[in-house]
Amino acid sequence: xxxxxxxxxxxxxxxxxxxxxxxxxxxxxxxxxxxxxxxxxxxxxxxxxxxxxxxxxxxxxxxxxxxxxxxxxxxxxxxxxxxxxxxxxxxxxxxxxxxxxxxxxxxxxxxxxxxxxxxxxxxxxxxxxxxxxxxxxxxxxxxxxxxxxxxxxxxxxxxxx
Amino acid sequence: xxxxxxxxxxxxxxxxxxxxxxxxxxxxxxxxxxxxxxxxxxxxxxxxxxxxxxxxxxxxxxxxxxxxxxxxxxxxxxxxxxxxxxxxxxxxxxxxxxxxxxxxxxxxxxxxxxxxxxxxxxxxxxxxxxxxxxxxxxxxxxxxxxxxxxxxxxxxxxxxxxxxxxxxxxxxxxxxxxxxxxxxxxxxxxxxxxxxxxxxxxxxxxxxxxxxxxxxxxxxxxxxxxxxxxxxxxxxxxxxxxxxxxxxxxxxxxxxxxxxxxxxxxxxxxxxxxxxxxxxxxxxxxxxxxxxxxxxxxxxxxxxxxxxxxxxxxxxxxxxxxxxxxxxxxxxxxxxxxxxxxxxxxxxxxxxxxxxxxxxxxxxxxxxxxxxxxxxxxxxxxxxxxxxxxxxxxxxxxxxxxxxxxxxxxxxxxxxxxxxxxxxxxxxxxxxxxxxxxxxxxxxxxxxxxxxxxxxxxxxxxxxxxxxxxxxxxxxxxxxxxxxxxxxxxxxxxxxxxxxxxxxxxxxxxxxxxxxxxxxxxxxxxxxxxxxxxxxxxxxxxxxxxxxxxxxxxxxxxxxxxxxxxxxxxxxxxxx
Ligand SMILES: Cc1ncc(C[n+]2csc(CCOP(=O)(O)OP(=O)(O)O)c2C)c(N)n1
Ligand SMILES: [Mg+2]
Numbered sequence: 001x002x003x004x005x006x007x008x009x010x011x012x013x014x015x016x017x018x019x020x021x022x023x024x025x026x027x028x029x030x031x032x033x034x035x036x037x038x039x040x041x042x043x044x045x046x047x048x049x050x051x052x053x054x055x056x057x058x059x060x061x062x063x064x065x066x067x068x069x070x071x072x073x074x075x076x077x078x079x080x081x082x083x084x085x086x087x088x089x090x091x092x093x094x095x096x097x098x099x100x101x102x103x104x105x106x107x108x109x110x111x112x113x114x115x116x117x118x119x120x121x122x123x124x125x126x127x128x129x130x131x132x133x134x135x136x137x138x139x140x141x142x143x144x145x146x147x148x149x150x151x152x153x154x155x156x157x158x159x160x161x
Numbered sequence: 162x163x164x165x166x167x168x169x170x171x172x173x174x175x176x177x178x179x180x181x182x183x184x185x186x187x188x189x190x191x192x193x194x195x196x197x198x199x200x201x202x203x204x205x206x207x208x209x210x211x212x213x214x215x216x217x218x219x220x221x222x223x224x225x226x227x228x229x230x231x232x233x234x235x236x237x238x239x240x241x242x243x244x245x246x247x248x249x250x251x252x253x254x255x256x257x258x259x260x261x262x263x264x265x266x267x268x269x270x271x272x273x274x275x276x277x278x279x280x281x282x283x284x285x286x287x288x289x290x291x292x293x294x295x296x297x298x299x300x301x302x303x304x305x306x307x308x309x310x311x312x313x314x315x316x317x318x319x320x321x322x323x324x325x326x327x328x329x330x331x332x333x334x335x336x337x338x339x340x341x342x343x344x345x346x347x348x349x350x351x352x353x354x355x356x357x358x359x360x361x362x363x364x365x366x367x368x369x370x371x372x373x374x375x376x377x378x379x380x381x382x383x384x385x386x387x388x389x390x391x392x393x394x395x396x397x398x399x400x401x402x403x404x405x406x407x408x409x410x411x412x413x414x415x416x417x418x419x420x421x422x423x424x425x426x427x428x429x430x431x432x433x434x435x436x437x438x439x440x441x442x443x444x445x446x447x448x449x450x451x452x453x454x455x456x457x458x459x460x461x462x463x464x465x466x467x468x469x470x471x472x473x474x475x476x477x478x479x480x481x482x483x484x485x486x487x488x489x490x491x492x493x494x495x496x497x498x499x500x501x502x503x504x505x506x507x508x509x510x511x512x513x514x515x516x517x518x519x520x521x522x523x524x525x526x527x528x529x530x531x532x533x534x535x536x537x538x539x540x541x542x543x544x545x546x547x548x549x550x551x552x553x554x555x556x557x558x559x560x561x562x563x564x565x566x567x568x569x570x571x572x573x574x575x576x577x578x579x580x581x582x583x584x585x586x587x588x589x590x591x592x593x594x595x596x597x598x599x600x601x602x603x604x605x606x607x608x609x610x611x612x613x614x615x616x617x618x619x620x621x622x623x624x625x626x627x628x629x630x631x632x633x634x635x636x637x638x639x640x641x642x643x644x645x646x647x648x649x650x651x652x653x654x655x656x657x658x659x660x661x662x663x664x665x666x667x668x669x670x671x672x673x674x675x676x677x678x679x680x681x682x683x684x685x686x687x688x689x690x691x692x693x694x695x696x697x698x699x700x701x702x703x704x705x706x707x708x709x710x711x712x713x714x715x716x717x718x719x720x721x722x723x724x725x726x727x728x729x730x731x732x733x734x735x736x737x
Contacts (some may be wrong), residue, residue, distance in 0.1 A: 015350070016349070016350060020292070021284065023283070023286065024286060027286065027287055031287065062477055065476055065477060066474070066477070069318065069473050069474035069476070069478075070474050071349075072352070072473070072474070073472070073473075074350065075291055075311065075348055075350050075351045075473045077349050077711045078349045078350040122684065157324075
C-alpha cells in the first residue's frame with residue numbers, strides 16, 4: 001500500500017544575508033523532521049536580504065503554520081509566508097545529460113522546448129529545461145532513466161502574481 | 162580601546178555585578194583585564210556547567226527584585242565552552258536569560274583544528290536563543306549590547322558570544338565610537354509583540370463570561386513578567402481556580418483557596434481533574450509540554466482554550482487554541498482586569514467540585530504524612546519537605562534538583578514568596594540545584610535559600626561545594642539520600658516489574674565530604690530529628706549540609722504515566 005502523496009507547499013522567506021541563517025533553517029528542518037523537497041536561496045531586491053524558497057509536503061494546515069512560525073522565530077528571518085499555488089509561479093531549471101537517437105530527441109525537444117547546450121558524439125546531448133516541477137518530471141519520465149547520464153536540478157524558486 | 166576593555170565596559174553598562182567564570186588560554190585576556198579593573202565580583206565554579214547554572218540562578222532570582230540582573234558565565238574555548246553546553250541548553254528549554262562569553266582561538270587559526278578549538282557557534286546554535294562571533298574589536302560592544310537585548314526581550318533565553326582571542330586583544334580604530342544610550346539593535350526579523358489585540362481579547366472575555374467550569378493555567382511567563390499578583394487578582398475577581406506548571410509555582414501563594422497546585426504528570430488530583438472537566442482553559446505563559454498534557458488527543462477534550470503567550474511559535478503547537486493571544490502576560494492581565502465587560506460569576510458548583518477533589522487529594526496523603534516514615538522506619542521525603550515548609554512558613558527560596566525529591570518539593574512546599582522556586586523543568590538536568598542555589602543566594606542575599614538534591618544529582622555537581630567553601634555562600638544544602646536514582650527506580654517499580662537496572666547508588670560519606678570543605682553537617686535518620694536539624698540550618702549563619710536518610714520505596718503520587726491520559730492517573734500505590 002502506498003500512501004497518498006501529500007500536498008506540495010511553498011514557503012517564501014525573506015532573511016538577512018548572514019552566515020548561519022541557512023544553517024539555522026536547515027537544522028530546523030532536520031530537528032522537526034519536515035518533509036522538505038527543495039530549498040533555494042538567492043539575493044533579494046533589497047541589499048543584505050536574501051529570499052529563500054522552501055517546498056515541502058504536508059497536508060496538515062496546523063503543521064504548515066507551525067513551520068512558518070518556527071521559521072519566523074529566527075532573528076534573521078524578516079518575514080515568512082506560504083505561497084498559494086494559484087497565486088504564484090513555481091519554477092525550476094534542470095541541466096540534463098543523456099544519450100538518445102536524434103529522431104527521438106527531436107520529438108522530446110518539440111514537446112518540452114529543450115535548449116540544447118551541447119551535442120556530443122554518439123548521440124549524447126546536454127540540454128536545459130525550465131518550468132514547473134511536473135514538466136521537468138514529465139520530461140524525465142518520457143526520456144526514460146535508461147537514457148539518462150546525469151542531471152542537475154536547481155530546486156524550486158517562486159514569485160507571487 | 163582594546164577588545165577586552167570593551168567586553169567589560171559593555172557588561173558594566175548592562176549592570177553586571179557577578180561574573181561566573183573559569184579561565185583558560187583563549188579567555189585569559191578578558192580575565193586579565195578583569196583583574197586590572199577590579200570592578201566585578203568574580204565567582205569561580207569548579208566546573209563550567211556550574212557557572213552556567215549559577216548564572217541561571219542569578220537571573221531567575223533577581224528577576225523579581227528592583228534590580229534584575231542577567232547572569233554572565235565565561236569560559237575558555239574548546240573544553241571550557243563544551244562544559245557550558247548542558248547549562249545553556251537547560252536555560253534555553255526553561256527560557257532563562259543568561260549570557261555566555263566564550264574565548265575562541267584566534268581568527269587566523271579558526272577552522273584548522275587548532276588547540277582547544279571547537280565550533281562553539283555551531284554547537285550552541287540549536288540550544289540557545291542567539292549566537293554571535295564578533296570579528297573585530299569595533300563589533301564587541303555592539304554585540305554584547307545586542308546580546309543582552311535579545312536575551313531579555315520577548316521570550317527570554319540564553320545568548321552565546323564567542324570571541325576570538327585576537328579580537329579580544331585588538332585595538333579599535335582611533336575614530337571608534339559607541340553610545341550605549343542611543344544604541345538600538347537593528348533586528349528587522351526580531352518580533353516582540355507585548356500588547357494584546359483588542360478583538361481577540363474581547364472574544365476571550367466573552368468566553369470567560371460564558372464559561373461554567375473554567376480553569377486558569379499559570380506558567381513560567383507569569384513569573385517572567387512578574388504578573389503573579391495580577392493573576393491572583395484576576396482569579397479572585399472571576400472565581401476561577403488556578404493550576405500551575407512546574408515553573409509557574411510560587412507566582413501565587415500555594416495555599417490560596419483558588420490554587421489547585423501543580424498539574425500534569427505529578428500534579429494534584431484537584432488540578433488534573435479540573436483540567437479534565439473544564440469547559441474553558443485560560444493559559445498564561447506556558448507551552449503545553451508533554452509533562453503537562455499527557456496524551457494529547459485525550460487532553461481537555463471538552464474545553465475551549467485561550468492561550469496567552471509571548472512566543473507566537475508556541476501558539477497552536479501542541480494544543481489547538483480557540484483564541485490565541487500573542488502578548489505579554491502582565492499586559493494582557495492588566496487589560497483584561499480593567500475591562501468593564503468582565504463578569505464576576507460565583508461559580509459555586511464548580512468550586513465545590515474542586516473542593517471535593519482537594520479533599521480526596523489530602524485524604525490520600527494523610528496517612529503517609531502523619532506517619533512520616535516508610536519501610537524500615539526510613540524517612541519519607543514528603544514529611545521532610547512538609548516540615549521544612551512549616552518551619553519556614555513557606556517563605557524561603559527553594560532550589561530543587563531533578564528527581565523524586567523535586568516533585569515532592571514542588572508538591573509539599575507551601576510557597577508564599579513570589580518567584581521563590583527555581584527548578585530545571587524542560588531539560589530536567591540533574592546537578593542543577595547546588596550551583597543554581599548559589600546564584601540565587603547572590604541575587605537575594607537577605608533571603609534563605611535551600612538547595613534540595615537527591616543523592617544522585619548532588620554527586621553530579623558536588624564539586625561546587627568548593628565554590629560554597631571559598632565564598633562562604635550561605636546556602637542550606639539538603640541531600641535527600643534514598644540510595645537510588647529514585648525517580649528512575651519509581652518507573653522501574655511501576656513499569657519494569659521492579660528490575661532496578663542501574664539505579665542503586667552508593668554515596669560517599671557526606672560527613673567527611675562536608676568536613677573536607679569545612680562545611681557544618683548533620684545527618685538525620687529519625688523522624689524526630691528532622692525538625693531539630695532544620696532548625697540548626699535555619700539558625701546557623703552560613704552554609705551547612707543536612708543529609709536525610711530516606712525510604713527508597715516512596716513513590717511520587719499521583720502520577721499520570723508517560724504517554725497516558727488524565728484518566729490513567731495513578732493515585733495510590735499497589736505495586737510495592
Ligand atoms: C543529567 C541527567 N542524567 C540523567 C537523568 C535521568 N534522571 C531523572 S531523575 C533521575 C534520578 C535522580 O536521582 P536522585 O538525584 O537520587 O534523586 P531522587 O529521584 O532519588 O530523589 C535520573 C537518573 C537526568 N534527569 N539528568
Ligand atoms: Mg536518590
